[in-house]
Amino acid sequence: MTLAITIIIVLNTLFALITVFREPRDIAATWAWILVLTLIPVFGFVLYSFAGRKLPARRLFAYQGQDASEMLRRIRQLVNEGPGPSVDEEVAKLPRSAQSLVTLFQRINQTPLATNNEVQVMTSGQDFFERLKRSLRQAQESINLEFYTFYSDELGHEIRDILIERATAGVQVHVLYDSLGSAGTTARFFAPLRAAGGHAVPFLKRRFNLINFQLNFRDHRKIVVVDGRVGFVGGFNIGDQYLGRKKKFGHWRDTHLKIKGSGVYYLQAHFLLDWNASALKKPMNVLDEQYFPSLPKERPGKTNLQIVTSGPDSDDEQIKMGYIRLIQLAKKRCWIQTPYLIPDDSTIDALRIAANSGVDVRIMVPCMPDHMFVYRATQYFASQLAKDGIKVYYYQNGFLHAKTMVVDDQLSSVGSANFDFRSFKLNFEVNAFLYDEGIAKELAAVYEKDILQSSEQTVESFEEQSRWLRFKQVASRLLAPIL
Known part of the structure; x- marks a missing residue:
């Protein structure tokens, strides 16, 4: 034996x-x-x-080719033909430190600066979904939605019914959702949309693919583009809990952006590539001019930004690299909000260097878990970073799901990527990196308001935790790279 x-x-x-x-x-x-x-x-x-x-490379790169290159060339042409100064002139106006971030994304993500955008910040589900529904109802040509979670609950039915109405009116409607993140939402839920002429498919999922099924690589992006002119990106998904209707979480605190301007082109481009990688039998024409209408003669706004994506289709970890570069550029402050704090060694080193150089580094996380192992690992890393003088806050007014970073008085980031291994390496993510003093100040004001509803966690408070709790944190930390 x-x-x-x-x-x-x-x-x-x-x-x-x-x-x-x-x-x-x-x-x-x-x-x-x-x-x-x-x-x-x-x-x-x-x-x-x-x-x-790992996912087979042939599936990850199935959408790349000459059409994708031609699409990006067309976008650059439209941006340069738009109102106001050229992209190069706008880049030249930025501080040299910000120019280095622009160059980084141009090299590792082929993402130019998107100029002259109007950007609105939304921090409540009520605000976000009202604006989203209004934009969807006004659609005349196309609606493209991509969400990690699209639940078949009350809000999900409401959004779906709006999509059905617009599809019936002749609007092209495409919905891309993650099958795991939208657990419980079956193909039957979208049957009325398909009957009305719309389309809905799960991300990268094939029929009869149990052998090749990959649980680890999820489409965590949240992208909405209406008529090629209005875009949304951020942390909200579609479901009742994001309106605070779930007792388990209570108030849901998130951050999302509404964008008008050239930045919408890049949201549209990434949606089209993701769709064509998933809907092999119903690809969209990425060169169709209706998806990339000319910019209005008047500049929509003054915000410059870059739409940056990352995922297991690249080893560059583009959004993580952007986070690290933002931390490196901080001279006065670096304020971070994330529901999951499981950084790798490179991001830990960047945070520690910044804090020990006199930068005001703050990290805000939820006071409650939605995934127990992930939450215990978050607590572990929070306790370790607190030892280096980083201020750690537990948000107490419900669940904090925002993924934001504010650096000094001009740079910021809002998107879908958490501050953890999964978002850095495994998930398909999308963030907007913004070069705008007004947006940075607005996000900083939101952060200060959230601090009033948070409790600061000190080295002493972490040391007062029970041995059993600390054991669970350490044990969860060992699994951090695969959580």
Whole structure:
């Protein structure tokens, strides 16, 4: 009996090593998966088959080609033909430090500066969904929606019915949703939309693909584009809980942007690429002029921004690189809001360097979990960062889901990417990086208002936690690279 157990352990360990090392991955994730596969025999391999393997490159890059290049060329042409100074002139007006961030995204994400945008900040579900519904009802040509979560609850039905009405009126409607994030929402829910001429498909999901099913790589983006002229990006999904209707979370505190201007082109471009990677039998024409109408003669606004995406289709971790660069550029303040705080070593080092250089670094996280292991890991990293003088706040007025960063008086970021391994490496994400003093001050004012409804967590308060709680935090931290 002892010999049999020994053989099983040896074989399990051997197969674990072979399984993990046959695909290149960072060392932290490698050790985390070895830990899971060796400590949880058999079941660990089942978990790995769903959550550990990489997506086949042929699926990730299926949408890239000459049409995508031509689409981006067309966008650059439209932006340069638009009102006001050229893109190069707008870049030249920025401080040299901000210019370095623009250059970074141009190189690693092929994302030029989008100039002359009108940007509105929304921090409540009531505000966001009222503006969203108003924009959807006004659609005349096309509606493109991409959400991690599209629940079939009261709000989900309301949004779907608006889409049905517009599709019936002849508007082209396309909905892209994540099958795991929208758990419980079946194809039947979207059947009336399809009957009205609209389209809805799950992201990168194929029929009869249980063998290749990947649990780990999720479409966490939140993109809405109406008539190619109005765009939305941020942290809200579609569901009742985002209106504070779920007792478990109570008030839902999030941040979203409404954009008019050239930035909408890049939201549209990323939606089209994601759609064509998922709906292979019903691709959209990325060169169709209706998706990229000419800019109005009058400049919509004065905000310059870049729409940046990241995901497992690239090793560049573009949004994480942007976060790190923002932290490096901070001279006075770097204020972060995130529901999940599970940074890797590079972001931890950047935060510590900034704090120890005299920058006012603050991180705000929720006071409650929605994923227990993730929350315990968040608590662990919060306690460690507090030791370096970083101010940590627990938001007390419901659930904080905002993903924002404010640096000094001009730079900021709002989007879908959390401050964690999953958003950095595994999820498909989208953020707007903004170069605007007014937006930075507005987000800073929101942050200060949120502090009034938060409790500061000090080194002493973390040390007063029970040993059992600290053990759960440390144990969760070991799994951080794969949570």
